[in-house]
Amino acid sequence: MVPAVELTGVGKELGGQKVVRGVDLSIREGEFFSLLGPSGCGKTTTLRLIAGFETPDEGAIRIRGRGPGRRPAFAREVNLVFQNYALFPHMTVWANVAFGLEMERRPKEEIRREVEAILALVRLEGLEGRYPRQLSGGQQQRVALARALVTDPAVVLLDEPLGALDLKLRKDMQIELKALQRRTGVTFIYVTHDQEEALAMSDRIAVMHEGRVLQVGTPEEIYERPQTRFVAHFIGETNLLEGRLRPGGNGVVEVESDGLAFAVGGGGRSSGDEQVILTVRPEHLVVGRRLNGGLENRFAGEVVASAYHGSERMVHVRIGNGVVLRSRVPNGSAELPDPGDAVEVGWPAAAARLVSPD
Amino acid sequence: MRSRPWLLLLPGLLWLGAFFLLPLAIIAVVAVADRGAPVAWGFGWSAFGRLWDPLVVPVLWRSAWIAAAATLGCLAIGYPLSYFIVRRPKRSRRLWYFLVLIPLAANSLVLLYAWTTILRPAGLLENLAGRLGLLPEAGFGLLWSPPAIIIGLVYWYLPFMVYPVYASMERFDFRLLEAAADLGAGVRTSVVRVLWPQTLPGVVTGCLLVYMQTFCSFVVPDLLGGAKTLMVGNLIQQRFLSLPQDWPLGAALALAVVAALAVVVWISMRVQSRLEG
Amino acid sequence: MNAPAEDRLFGWKGRGLRLGLGVNAALVYGFLYLPVVVLMVFSFSGSRYATVWGGFSVQWYVRLLDNQVLLSALRTTLVLAVCATLLATVLGTMAAFGLRRLRGRLRGLLETWFFLPVLVPDLVLAIALLMFFVLVAQLQLGLGTLIIAHSVFCTAYVAAVVGARLKGFDDRLEEAALDLGATRWQVFTRIKLPLVWPGILGGALLSLALSLDEFVISFFVTGPGATTLPIEIYSMVKRGVTPEINALATLMLLASIVLATLSILIQSKNSS
Ligand SMILES: Nc1ncnc2c1ncn2[C@@H]1O[C@H](COP(=O)(O)OP(=O)(O)OP(=O)(O)O)[C@@H](O)[C@H]1O
Ligand SMILES: [Mg+2]
Numbered sequence: 001m002v003p004a005v006e007l008t009g010v011g012k013e014l015g016g017q018k019v020v021r022g023v024d025l026s027i028r029e030g031e032f033f034s035l036l037g038p039s040g041c042g043k044t045t046t047l048r049l050i051a052g053f054e055t056p057d058e059g060a061i062r063i064r065g066r067g068p069g070r071r072p073a074f075a076r077e078v079n080l081v082f083q084n085y086a087l088f089p090h091m092t093v094w095a096n097v098a099f100g101l102e103m104e105r106r107p108k109e110e111i112r113r114e115v116e117a118i119l120a121l122v123r124l125e126g127l128e129g130r131y132p133r134q135l136s137g138g139q140q141q142r143v144a145l146a147r148a149l150v151t152d153p154a155v156v157l158l159d160e161p162l163g164a165l166d167l168k169l170r171k172d173m174q175i176e177l178k179a180l181q182r183r184t185g186v187t188f189i190y191v192t193h194d195q196e197e198a199l200a201m202s203d204r205i206a207v208m209h210e211g212r213v214l215q216v217g218t219p220e221e222i223y224e225r226p227q228t229r230f231v232a233h234f235i236g237e238t239n240l241l242e243g244r245l246r247p248g249g250n251g252v253v254e255v256e257s258d259g260l261a262f263a264v265g266g267g268g269r270s271s272g273d274e275q276v277i278l279t280v281r282p283e284h285l286v287v288g289r290r291l292n293g294g295l296e297n298r299f300a301g302e303v304v305a306s307a308y309h310g311s312e313r314m315v316h317v318r319i320g321n322g323v324v325l326r327s328r329v330p331n332g333s334a335e336l337p338d339p340g341d342a343v344e345v346g347w348p349a350a351a352a353r354l355v356s357p358d
Numbered sequence: 359m360r361s362r363p364w365l366l367l368l369p370g371l372l373w374l375g376a377f378f379l380l381p382l383a384i385i386a387v388v389a390v391a392d393r394g395a396p397v398a399w400g401f402g403w404s405a406f407g408r409l410w411d412p413l414v415v416p417v418l419w420r421s422a423w424i425a426a427a428a429t430l431g432c433l434a435i436g437y438p439l440s441y442f443i444v445r446r447p448k449r450s451r452r453l454w455y456f457l458v459l460i461p462l463a464a465n466s467l468v469l470l471y472a473w474t475t476i477l478r479p480a481g482l483l484e485n486l487a488g489r490l491g492l493l494p495e496a497g498f499g500l501l502w503s504p505p506a507i508i509i510g511l512v513y514w515y516l517p518f519m520v521y522p523v524y525a526s527m528e529r530f531d532f533r534l535l536e537a538a539a540d541l542g543a544g545v546r547t548s549v550v551r552v553l554w555p556q557t558l559p560g561v562v563t564g565c566l567l568v569y570m571q572t573f574c575s576f577v578v579p580d581l582l583g584g585a586k587t588l589m590v591g592n593l594i595q596q597r598f599l600s601l602p603q604d605w606p607l608g609a610a611l612a613l614a615v616v617a618a619l620a621v622v623v624w625i626s627m628r629v630q631s632r633l634e635g
Numbered sequence: 636m637n638a639p640a641e642d643r644l645f646g647w648k649g650r651g652l653r654l655g656l657g658v659n660a661a662l663v664y665g666f667l668y669l670p671v672v673v674l675m676v677f678s679f680s681g682s683r684y685a686t687v688w689g690g691f692s693v694q695w696y697v698r699l700l701d702n703q704v705l706l707s708a709l710r711t712t713l714v715l716a717v718c719a720t721l722l723a724t725v726l727g728t729m730a731a732f733g734l735r736r737l738r739g740r741l742r743g744l745l746e747t748w749f750f751l752p753v754l755v756p757d758l759v760l761a762i763a764l765l766m767f768f769v770l771v772a773q774l775q776l777g778l779g780t781l782i783i784a785h786s787v788f789c790t791a792y793v794a795a796v797v798g799a800r801l802k803g804f805d806d807r808l809e810e811a812a813l814d815l816g817a818t819r820w821q822v823f824t825r826i827k828l829p830l831v832w833p834g835i836l837g838g839a840l841l842s843l844a845l846s847l848d849e850f851v852i853s854f855f856v857t858g859p860g861a862t863t864l865p866i867e868i869y870s871m872v873k874r875g876v877t878p879e880i881n882a883l884a885t886l887m888l889l890a891s892i893v894l895a896t897l898s899i900l901i902q903s904k905n906s907s
Contacts, residue, residue, distance in 0.1 A: 072644055075542075366729045367730055367733035369729060387680070445640075461667050471868065479645035546648075595758070
């Protein structure tokens with residue numbers, strides 16, 4: 001199947017600085033695809049390249065197999081939901097939503113039908129006559145969405161559409177957006193710097209850093225099997241350990257760091273004696289006065305801090321080589337160590353992963 | 359100090375009260391006085407009767423349409439010019455803008471005088487046209503005609519148009535043009551349906567300023583217009599400074615002008631508040 | 636290189652739009668500066684006719700120096716401009732500070748009121764002042780009435796310029812300084828004045844430039860013995876053209892341009 005949007009080797013320089021470098025992406029028809037990365041990593045720029053507001057310095061962009069994307073913005077079948085909505089302030093909700101259809105010179109009757117339908121879909125019936133400034137943030141957001149969706153574009157691009165909303169509304173809108181995308185089946189490319197949002201909504205995520213795409217995958221893949229140090233660090237919380245690789249037996253490799261040896265499952269790379277980075281998520285770490293056997297990694301340590309997070313507690317344990325590991329312990333579990341306690345901390349080899357430095 | 363703003367305001371208020379408000383009020387008083395040397399203190403509406411003189415009405419009419427033409431001229435070149443300036447890179451933008459304002463700050467007669475040397479018969483323009491073989495037998499006859507006045511007025515008052523229009527364009531969020539293009543609008547539709555309505559308040563203010571100023575301009579028609587193309591400004595000046603003097607008629611004329619302009623201002627303020635919803 | 640926004644948004648039509656805008660801008664700037672150039676070029680012409688080039692010469696500038704009428708007009712113009720500007724700067728600055736203290740409707744109303752002299756067409760103001768001086772105040776028309784008349788519109792400009800500068804002034808700075816134990820007077824001299832003086836100086840320079848060039852109002856309220864340069868130029872133009880005007884006009888134009896540019900530069904000094 002032809003991808004909805006395809007970027008090959010796209011690079012862009014802005015103000016003498018390489019903002020997007022060698023980006024390859026292939027976004028499938030009907031997919032909810034997120035671009036995730038810290039502020040300033042080039043997400044908006046990538047989106048503007050797809051929309052045609054910028055032209056790539058190198059590489060090519062194809063929309064539904066058609067390209068090269070030299071067509072100016074007004075001729076592209078992608079619609080953008082702007083970071084601050086960019087609703088036309090002098091037009092009513094109705095006129096804003098109808099604008100795109102009028103540009104396509106659709107018959108009046110059809111415009112009326114389509115606008116009504118889409119306003120019902122985003123639950124804005126009864127607000128047709130209002131001006132944007134008479135709407136709440138969430139309502140404006142939905143107008144922007146309706147305006148982008150109504151012309152039935154190949155792709156809708158959304159640039160941090162929930163960024164201006166408060167936390168509660170944000171959560172509600174996440175669910176609504178996702179449901180809307182499911183129902184309409186339109187391809188969404190969604191930009192956000194909020195990893196939780198990306199994990200919760202996306203079919204697939206591309207993690208960006210300094211203009212590059214570091215990893216593309218489903219939320220599970222990104223979270224469970226990060227491939228680079230940055231991805232592991234940026235998505236969720238993690239423990240990172242640097243060390244040298246040593247071949248070990250039966251599908252397990254060992255990493256030596258300051259005299260301690262860590263076992264890592266899933267082998268594969270065992271060429272030996274190279275500098276590597278190991279990551280293990282706090283929820284995979286077990287802490288206790290005495291741990292039972294069965295864990296490939298087990299170290300004695302001392303609790304240095306313990307922070308309360310509502311449903312869980314983050315326990316910081318310093319182990320032999322001075323490294324502090326963080327462990328996520330559900331509240332209400334049997335014994336909760338206090339700072340100063342001598343404990344053991346451990347995790348299975350399969351929970352740890354080797355990642356490449358960026 | 360915060361509680362005593364009046365101490366700071368009082369000198370200015372008194373000064374402007376004495377030398378601005380009071381003089382303006384006197385216009386109304388003199389308009390209903392009798393003709394004398396220069397004014398005889400008696401009450402009467404005779405000055406307003408003299409407004410309907412066959413010599414006065416055509417002048418009022420001419421002032422109205424010449425001012426309208428000059429306003430349209432300013433808009434026609436000032437609007438695209440403002441767009442041009444707003445789209446310059448940030449650093450050079452100020453410079454382009456100042457280049458428009460500087461002739462206003464140096465609004466001297468001397469520039470109008472320069473226009474007379476350009477437009478006069480056998481002046482620079484006709485010289486140039488003659489060399490290019492474009493000069494009609496009788497010359498252009500530009501100076502001392504309404505077109506010369508309009509050129510002069512557009513020249514002198516263009517900054518009054520650019521100032522508010524440019525300000526409204528600077529406030530305009532150019533992402534709205536991106537949004538329009540994104541939804542499939544071409545360049546003409548985007549400008550007409552998004553940029554223009556959003557900058558309309560600036561346009562209204564600009565037209566108002568230019569119309570008010572050009573309507574009773576006196577120097578431009580005096581230097582570029584000549585005796586056959588008087589505007590109301592010339593008429594007022596003559597009634598005050600040339601013989602035979604008629605101050606009440608001059609004051610009545612000024613009053614009529616101010617009243618007419620007030621109506622224009624009032625209407626456009628209504629329009630503007632409608633625009634801003 | 637980055638393609639301009641219009642091209643990226645609208646393709647070749649965007650390019651057409653930009654071309655049109657560029658052509659219009661070129662024509663307008665040409666239109667605005669054509670008379671300036673003409674004036675300056677012909678002020679160096681050796682010919683006796685104001686519009687015929689007669690070889691390079693500075694004779695008209697030299698002649699200006701001998702022209703007693705013009706020199707005395709220059710003196711009047713300068714005295715007038717300086718006096719009116721001093722008056723206007725004091726009144727306008729005080730008013731701007733006072734307006735800043737007001738709140739709500741009253742402030743908007745008074746702000747409009749102080750700006751009104753700029754909006755009222757100069758001819759209307761001119762005849763109003765003439766009638767006031769002659770019929771009510773019964774003043775002898777001359778330098779005195781000129782100064783009063785100029786101070787009216789100059790005050791409006793100064794108040795507007797200083798007011799604009801004050802708008803960018805953060806009230807919290809004043810509160811912070813008071814909180815740190817400064818007296819009102821210290822707040823004024825150490826905090827406000829350093830932040831606002833570019834506005835005051837800019838307003839003063841603008842007022843100077845406007846007064847130097849003012850013609851219509853001067854023309855009406857002047858009296859015997861108080862002829863300003865613009866009035867003199869006007870009568871020279873009316874009497875018949877001599878190339879001396881070109882030289883005089885060039886000098887005045889340069890003075891105005893320098894003053895206006897300085898005013899704008901100073902006003903924009905360390906403002907956002
Ligand atoms: N027009 C421009 N000229 C110069 N540099 C630019 C321009 N636009 C963006 N940049 C730079 O490019 C980089 C990427 O910008 P971009 O807007 O794509 O980031 P982003 O990932 O969307 O960030 P955010 O999450 O804050 O919106 C930033 O460092 C920014 O400073
Ligand atoms: Mg962004």
